[in-house]
Amino acid sequence: MSGSASRDEERQIGEIQRAAERVCALILFSDMPLIDIQLAAADVRRLCHRLFPERAYLYDWVYARRFRRLWEQWRGEERWR
Numbered sequence: 001m002s003g004s005a006s007r008d009e010e011r012q013i014g015e016i017q018r019a020a021e022r023v024c025a026l027i028l029f030s031d032m033p034l035i036d037i038q039l040a041a042a043d044v045r046r047l048c049h050r051l052f053p054e055r056a057y058l059y060d061w062v063y064a065r066r067f068r069r070l071w072e073q074w075r076g077e078e079r080w081r
Contacts, residue, residue, distance in 0.1 A: 012051040019044045020063050027070045034071070034078045041067050 023040045026032050041064070048059040071080045 016044065016048055016051065019047055020066070023063075023067055024070055027067065028074055034075075034080065037067075037071070038080070 023037065023044055026037050026040060044063055045056075045059050048063070049056040052058070068080045
């Protein structure tokens with residue numbers, strides 16, 4: 001992998017991480033309803049699929065589980081679907 005390709009991938013990974021952290025912050029520090037947080041999580045999923053289509057399955061392994069776990073631990077009044 002060339003240096004510029006590596007930098008591009010690092011930038012894309014950072015973009016996904018920042019988007020996922022925003023969803024985590026919404027769960028932990030906002031009173032936003034579940035449906036709106038799930039829509040934000042769906043945006044992260046689409047971003048993962050767009051930037052890394054060959055590794056899009058990692059979204060479910062990492063982020064989907066994290067979002068569900070945080071919701072159930074901190075805001076479990078409604079069930080995450």
